[in-house]
Amino acid sequence: MPTINNIATDAQEKAARLGIKKFDIYGSTVDENSVQVDRGAPKQVKASNRSSVIVRVWNEDQTMGVTSTTDVDPSGLELALKTAYEASFFGVKENVPDFSPEASAPIADKSDEKAPQAPVSELLESLLEAEKELLSAHPAIKGVPYNGLAQRDIDRFYLNSDGAIRNEARSYASIYLYSKTEEEGRKPRSGGAFRISRSLEQLDINGCLKETVEKTISHLNYEKVKSGKYRVVFSPEAFLSLLGAFSNLFNAQNILDKQSLSTPESLGTKIASPLLSVCDDALHPDNVAAETFDGEGTPTRRVSLITDGVLTGFLHNSGTAKRLNAQPTGHANIGAKVSVGSHFYHVFPGAAASQEYSLANAENVILIDDLQALHAGVKALQGSFSLPFDGWLVENGKLTSIESATVAGDFLELLQSILFVEKEPELTPGGVCPRVWVDGLSITGE
């Protein structure tokens, strides 16, 4: 596979030959091994080594075209440059994307963190052991139908014809376990957990195992819940998944495209309870998948989105920042249309709460552990959601698993109805967040 310097040199040569003066390239290579097991035997082992690049080209009229390719040898790059040049004549004529003004700005904390990859046999051994322990943890656990252990090296780079060039490398290891129960006369129940870390050595396999067992067993004795309005407590993971589903609130490109619940004028308005504060922080020390620059080469950073309930910031690429008279924030994904995406949410308490709540003495409260089917149940442009969930009914601190139910509401109303943001944060793959209490959500059970 060519090195980044090879790609830069080849691209410059090919561009010069094609008469292309302005271009940039974002690319990555992924080297990955993953394993799955099934009842004491390896099920499938996967390995891959793949590269891909996105090439943007500006023509003489300064309109831009793009092409992505997995063929990164010189002939593949040449074809991509040619195709992007052809596409450039159909590019937008207003608000044409340009190089980020920060594509060469210094990156404060740049460090390559690749860990040596463990042999596949070690991955298999670890996962087989985890499956065995899970199956022996409780007689009702009859299978672990979804499981996987993976390790991945990622190299990313950005370069442009003005001489900007950046690259970084990272390693990750991750595990997921999802077990299923079977008991005579009872419905099958399930529970799962996920962990990610910088290396297999640091991966908390035991924590994942323990959480899977606890969750699965906690759902064995289930009951129906009556439909109605409830006080709901979202687990960190559940709240972050809902926040992510409505990220158009903060997404400057969505806002400019009128595909958002916010408008440019929403900045500075109160959109949530003053108890809530939210940042997006790619460089958070707990973010295992931290990226130091985005698809346009802009350095990533911490961005305040909601402060004490007030909308205080948007996520930008260089184009949206220019149009909204702001600074790029390092959230660009390049393409024919540069999109914007979040990195790692940090949710924390805002203003001091007048009253604190605890599950230990909660009555008739629903604790939602995991929201499902967000792709089907979230209407991101309408602000509404109706989602199945895994969770418990809490009565005086006692948790009873809920057989099957959905939670529905309006996300903007939910933000205003936050009663309490707990102090103790939890680390999840998507961010750091404590439990969040919300009043008056519709639950459909029986």
Add this chain to the structure above:
Amino acid sequence: MHSTLLISRELPTLQYTSTPERFDETWSAPLATLLGLGRAAGADFIEFFLERVNYISCLAEDDIISSIAPRLSRGAGVRVFRGKADCYVSTNDLSFSGLKSALEKGLSILGLQLPSENAYIPEINLEPLRDYATLKEKDAWLSKCSSMREMGEVLLDANSQLKLKASHVQSRRAVYFRDWQEVLVVSSDGTNARDIRLTQSVGYNLLCADGAHRSSIAKRVGDTSDPGFLRSWDYESNAEEVAIAAGQMLYADYVESGTYPIIMANQFGGVIFHEACGHLLETTQIERNTSPFADKKGEKIAHENLTAWDEGLSSTAFGTIDMDDEGMPAQRTLLIEKGILKNFIADRAGSLHTGHPRTGSGRRQSYAFAAASRMRNTYIAPGDYTNEDLFASIDKGIYCKKMGGGSVGATGQFNFGVDEAYLIENGKITKPLKGATLIGEAKEIMNKISMSSNDLALAAGFCGSISGSIYVTVGQPHIKVDSITVGGR
């Protein structure tokens, strides 16, 4: 005695020249050599899947083309079986040495050693190239598709129709993509097959807003065999349909949660069968022991009203394929006949693990995924009732005219959103409703589909699962479900 068999030490001296821009007969010899090498190392079965993709998408937002995005891709996946264990290695490097490296990695992961330098490499006799692309005159398809200029022109014209027909418009989008894919499947059982697929889709996304009232409606149509598909898109009638639906839903009340009888419309209404039953008939689910139907073949699993098919043969439908991604010709598979489970949907590995015969259903998003048992065009067969019969049977219920997406979990519990719904009172539609989610258990719901109308129609869809996102068709006539939980406010 002189042997014509290749000897291991001769491998580095081999010079193969395969046509770079086409998976033709020149690929047979190098791949056969690699298959022989894999067998010599002790693998029971080896498969190469080679792929080239030329994809482009085009987006019109209001009155401008905001994105034209071509994507070029090539790569290969090597699958190696040793007993029932298998390993999948993918790479972008299609050179002989690149493919050999991928194979060697797969063999090594399965604990297999390369043969010694004096070992003979068994000869793998491949069938003569079974070339569906040439047989069915698909080689010229790509050149006959719409140019970038034409894409832009059609989408802008189409978007102007939405402007004319809709009110309270916040944003109008017309979206098109063309996915041209050339594949070659070569495996140690002699399979040697090439195909070209051309998948195109075009549609609208309309967002309307009036104060706090919002509605968003999408509609998409798709095709798998007509290079001129975009040119013949009937965007006027599609625009009208989307505009009417968005207008209806703009001021709709939220549905009151509860248990209701429902009528599900034809076309994309078929997502209920896809999610609640189709996935659970894939051998992928049987293998994982996550299907309640695993041991029910020959037994009644659904209402006697219900017959259902999965097939890859309907001309132009979105899930139609001449061969699957394991080189097997597509089939028409009867899943359920009058409520009795007849067949499962099986790929090679699924067949190996469960014993159910392959059905030409091994599918994958790209070379980055191993094939798995996946649906193609899946639908409930038409029944003897009329739509009037269905509505007349309901005093109070919900008409689900347009479904959103859905999913099914490891315990057989499914759910899907409804984009366009109406209240039925005394057999008549009375008012629009929004915010509905349908929830149920697969085993239970299949026995509650009690009436099927006679107006079977199909719709293009996308299905995400273990082997990535693939193109499928869902379909059904109007059906009645006697009772289902509806999540709402």
